[in-house]
Amino acid sequence: MSRSARFAIIILVFGVACSGEVNVDGPAPPPVLSSAPSAKVTGVEAVLLPELSVSPAFLTVADPKLDGFAEWPLVFDVTNTSASDICTVTLNSEEGDSFALDATVDAGVCAAIWDGTLGETGVADPGMYEAIATIKRSGREVAMVSTSLEVVRLGLRRIQLRGEGREPLLYRAAGGDRGGFYEVPAGRVPWRLGPDASEAEGAVPLELADGAPRPLPGVWEDLTSPPMDDASSDGVEADSYNFPTAWIAGSEMEFLVTLASGIAGAADRGAPTTADVRLVAPSGLTSVGSSPRFQDGQIARYTTDESLVPNMARYDVELDWTFEVRDEATGEWAAIPGRVQTAHRFYGLVAEPTFDYTSGTHRPWVDVVDQVAAWHDGTNADADAVGGAIVAGVFNDLGLQYDRRRGASAYTRYTSRGYGDAVFDLSRFQELGLGNTINCTDAASIVSSYANMVGIDFRYHIIRHASAGGFLLNYLQGIGSADFAFSPFESGRNSFSYHAIVGGDLTTSYTVFDATAAVDGDDDPSSAPHTQLLVQGMLPNDYLAALSPEPTNLNVFQDQKVRIQ
């Protein structure tokens, strides 16, 4: 008898006598979850049989359709392996189908990498599966173990954002129709995922009718109209959307996240049936209380660790929501591969928007807030700094020019004598529907209404001569003019019948803002040279002296906010 034949007999005897794990001719033995070390000393050499066990790193739950899911490692620990050992891993479905996976043995681990698909049938449906690992040595199964795992469907279908600092936002032209005002109230859920009424039967929040994952809604970028949907009662998309939200700078937010499962054609499938799965807060958020066990429709609550909107600015934020499954034996939580990455746009405001009127147009308009955020440097939420940025933006960036013929307004009307009750057609102004030629009344309306929408308490004030029909002017650089001029008018007259400016409450120590004209900021504003000084928070007396050579003859009155239409 050769040496190798004797060795084989020794192994067979050992296997049968010591553990009974190997049945050379018969069917595969039942799963072995644990076993005692197996060795036999033969006098000249010890032969060890491999042993298989489920690795503590074995992930029992995953969602192959989750964004970022790349692979599902099915990991088994092996001892006593030899170079010739072959590991195989097989998946059995509840329906009895079996799928062999490529597996390797290395460094005490038998592992198969599963991509979540089952051959030509595509991604595995949610449900329980049995993973069986087997070690073959010299063509024979010498060890086997099995365990169960669950394919689930995990996601989010609603994110509500709450907080005292949240403010509404208004779209001014729903569907492109001027005057089509559409408000997203402060209490409205801004992020939602759901099937459209036009979709085929079987569609669910997380999946299209064909089973493909439903794309998550990106931030709605249109600044004038909400997403439209002919199938909804009011023509505005109500199924999947992602609206920006506005917040008073420094606000903390509460996220109320509604969990979702369900697969195409089976809305009640996909949630974990036995495992304890939870949603994990993205960086910067903390769970309120213990995170609830995953269940379709369950709401998880989180708060911001620090404000996501510290300043007057536009913030585009991406949040990675992940999931964990708890190991029943150890109680430890293990990460489930993949994530739900949601995008959000937050606008930080100076303070609560402030208006003299309550009708539906007196809300922060999305395009206005976005514009102001772009003009401001975003380093603070200081009212004067933001007000100054609005003046600079209106003066420099909107392509406006002063009406050098008459100083006539285009977008604003005083509706009572004495420059009272101004009505500003902001809707047309945002389109420049009445042209780009304005006067001081318009400039005051623009600056003040923009400021009001981001929470700055600006009103319009009127400057007039105390007794005469007009007052003289120093050199000014009118909006849209490249240079300073003796007169703002083509006629050469260097006087105003009145001038509208913007500032705080007249009864307090207010400062002056004006985008109609820059003043000469040097010591002598009545003659060249000229130093451009935008009117961004000037003291009233300084401003009047820069505006006119007869500042002591001027009265400042009217203390109103414009009515917006």
Add this chain to the structure above:
Amino acid sequence: MKCFQIAFALLLFCAAMPGVVTAQVRAGVEVDRLSPDAMSLVDVQVSVVADQPVRLVYARPGQSAPARFIDVYVGSSSADARRAFELYRESLSVASLESTRLGDSALGGGEMIAFTRDNIFVAIRDLEGQDVSVFASHIDRLIQRAPVGSSQASSRLARVESLAPEQTRTHQFSNQVLASHVEPVSDGASARRRGDGWLLGATGPQVARFHARIVDRRLRQR
């Protein structure tokens, strides 16, 4: 003979007091008669505040940029028209304005003229700088030939039915309505302008009510 004498005396009296003769209440002026040559009406601006002029915006063919504004206010009296005129004058920043002979009162010249005639205020402003004197006279004559009658649009045109809770409806005004503005006046009511009319909604549990401001084709308001 005595009757003729009385009638003649009345005529003389009226001639001496033109205000008495001209203070008639005109039933507006037909919008289609106001279009400047080679321009088309591209927009009608209605204020959310009552008793304000309607702005007609004209543009050159194929262009969206406005070329001329015509503001028209059909008041119930010449005093109404005069009030609109004074508000307009007040809003101009230029310190001294030339007067012009037109209508009952007028100001401006060249590219901008504002005037009143009877119960109607008109302000014309050409954004291209064209002289509008002749055009303004043309409008004045139109007003003088306009019929005497109601200065207000029919209330029937402005009627908007209330809406039951949880309902939405699109309200379309008659084609006699040139422009409109609808505002909700009860909790839970919403009104949004659409291409095919006004989308009215009642989101709350109670009946939604609305108020409409309209301008008819004779530029009368309600």
